[in-house]
Amino acid sequence: MAEKKQLKILFASVEVVPYAKTGGLADVAGSLPQTLAAMGNDVRIVMPRYKIIESDMEYVTDFPVELGPRRETCIVRETSLEVPQDKSKKIPVYFIDNYYYYDRDGIYCYFDDADRFALFCRAVLDMLPKIDFKPDVIHCNDWHTGPICMLLNEKYKKYPYYSNISTVFTVHNLEYQGNFSGDVFKVFNLPPNVFTPEKVEFYGMFSFMKAGLVYGDIINTVSETYAGEILTSKYGEKMEGVLKDRVKDLFGITNGISYDKFNPSEDPRIFKNYGADNYLDKKENKTALQKDVGMPVKDVPMFGLISRLTDQKGLNLILDIADQMLKEDIQFVLLGEGDPYYQDAFRNLSRKYPDKVKTFIEFNAALAQRIYAASDIFLMPSRFEPCGLGQIISIRYGTIPIVRATGGLADTIIDYDKDNKNGNGFSFNEFSSKELLKTFERALKLYKKKPQEWSELVKKVLGLDFSWNQPAEKYMMLYGLAMKKNNGKKAPK
Numbered sequence: 130m131a132e133k134k135q136l137k138i139l140f141a142s143v144e145v146v147p148y149a150k151t152g153g154l155a156d157v158a159g160s161l162p163q164t165l166a167a168m169g170n171d172v173r174i175v176m177p178r179y180k181i182i183e184s185d186m187e188y189v190t191d192f193p194v195e196l197g198p199r200r201e202t203c204i205v206r207e208t209s210l211e212v213p214q215d216k217s218k219k220i221p222v223y224f225i226d227n228y229y230y231y232d233r234d235g236i237y238c239y240f241d242d243a244d245r246f247a248l249f250c251r252a253v254l255d256m257l258p259k260i261d262f263k264p265d266v267i268h269c270n271d272w273h274t275g276p277i278c279m280l281l282n283e284k285y286k287k288y289p290y291y292s293n294i295s296t297v298f299t300v301h302n303l304e305y306q307g308n309f310s311g312d313v314f315k316v317f318n319l320p321p322n323v324f325t326p327e328k329v330e331f332y333g334m335f336s337f338m339k340a341g342l343v344y345g346d347i348i349n350t351v352s353e354t355y356a357g358e359i360l361t362s363k364y365g366e367k368m369e370g371v372l373k374d375r376v377k378d379l380f381g382i383t384n385g386i387s388y389d390k391f392n393p394s395e396d397p398r399i400f401k402n403y404g405a406d407n408y409l410d411k412k413e414n415k416t417a418l419q420k421d422v423g424m425p426v427k428d429v430p431m432f433g434l435i436s437r438l439t440d441q442k443g444l445n446l447i448l449d450i451a452d453q454m455l456k457e458d459i460q461f462v463l464l465g466e467g468d469p470y471y472q473d474a475f476r477n478l479s480r481k482y483p484d485k486v487k488t489f490i491e492f493n494a495a496l497a498q499r500i501y502a503a504s505d506i507f508l509m510p511s512r513f514e515p516c517g518l519g520q521i522i523s524i525r526y527g528t529i530p531i532v533r534a535t536g537g538l539a540d541t542i543i544d545y546d547k548d549n550k551n552g553n554g555f556s557f558n559e560f561s562s563k564e565l566l567k568t569f570e571r572a573l574k575l576y577k578k579k580p581q582e583w584s585e586l587v588k589k590v591l592g593l594d595f596s597w598n599q600p601a602e603k604y605m606m607l608y609g610l611a612m613k614k615n616n617g618k619k620a621p622k
């Protein structure tokens with residue numbers, strides 16, 4: 130890749146592959162920086178140091194960080210992430226460590242999450258002079274990092290070290306906003322005039338997400354369609370007013386995936402490697418998975434679903450039509466964890482159809498890859514979807530997605546029946562089980578009645594490019610805009 134633009138970029142995220150992951154944010158935070166580094170930028174990543182992180186790391190420095198009236202010790206540790214596109218490069222990864230707040234078994238959902246991530250935000254900014262890194266842009270991701278944008282504008286920019294640092298704030302999912310009691314605002318030690326409806330107050334609460342949306346120099350979300358949807362009351366999660374005020378600075382960039390990490394021709398986690406040239410070998414993955422999970426070994430269409438089990442993912446549509454779907458000679462493998470209601474419902478489904486349905490309630494990255502590789506069709510009928518990576522990973526593995534056309538699913542999946550030439554999946558618009566059933570039947574018909582055409586579709590999608598190359602260029606443009614906008618900019622009044 131040509132080295133033309135060299136920016137200093139700090140990527141702040143509270144989940145990053147390969148260190149800690151619950152969803153797509155971690156995939157993005159682990160792979161977009163790799164492409165940006167391969168383009169010649171000085172990219173570094175910062176995240177909290179959770180107990181689950183296994184990577185070796187070295188002590189860099191420690192310092193006290195203000196949290197309300199208290200001072201908490203933060204230790205910075207460092208490791209590095211390889212850049213598969215350019216083996217001569219490595220990305221420094223900084224971990225913010227504090228034994229009390231981060232040395233716990235999980236990543237989220239603790240009673241003091243507000244303090245945990247407030248501390249992270251302050252520590253990220255305090256760390257910069259200590260590690261002698263002055264980024265052109267801090268790229269903040271999701272609610273946990275929103276206050277970095279606020280703190281920079283309201284507290285740090287008056288110091289020369291920080292005055293030229295710009296921010297891009299990316300919303301990966303507007304549903305999770307980090308709204309806490311107004312008292313939480315006090316931990317930032319900012320003047321009360323920041324806690325107003327024009328700034329970070331949100332219906333009486335302090336909103337981490339709003340702090341990012343109001344103060345990010347440029348804000349964006351992870352697909353063009355979702356960027357438009359969140360301006361409406363249907364998808365705006367009550368932030369549509371805030372977003373409308375920032376519409377000139379709001380962009381959508383559809384995510385890519387790492388074509389090195391997700392590569393069916395080299396992936397060591399799957400049973401048999403394959404690519405567009407030997408796509409028929411994909412079938413061996415189905416046979417092997419059937420044996421592995423104790424399903425009858427036969428050549429029937431296999432449906433896969435890998436997802437957090439939440440209302441967002443449209444799982445009730447699948448449950449509504451499950452009996453009709455399972456009248457057909459098909460198999461269905463589900464991997465996910467989340468809402469106990471869905472966990473039980475899918476467990477019950479596999480009890481009812483033991484030869485046809487297998488349900489795995491766990492987080493298992495290796496099994497996920499085996500399911501992507503083994504399945505013929507991937508189900509993703511989301512109620513809303515900021516971008517969605519499941520459908521993109523499926524395509525990379527020659528697995529044809531069935532999606533509801535919303536957010537990033539609308540931007541990445543073209544319905545095959547509407548456009549044979551460019552089609553790469555099947556999609557429907559209305560969020561209803563009736564529409565999902567019709568789409569399921571359309572996909573099944575092609576698979577069963579026109580096997581040759583199906584094979585050509587599989588071969589075609591195996592050759593598509595959903596890598597980070599294009600989206601990373603777009604991010605470079607956003608970084609440029611943020612830097613331009615920030616020039617001489619003062620905090621919002």
Ligand code: ADP
Nearest residue numbers: 152153436437465491492493494497517518519
């Ligand atoms: P979201 O970020 O809303 O969870 P995405 O589709 O953007 O959804 O990304 C989900 C990512 O997490 C994908 O890489 C998917 O393969 C992975 N994933 C989801 N659930 C599991 C699971 N139970 N085990 C392993 N990987 C999972």
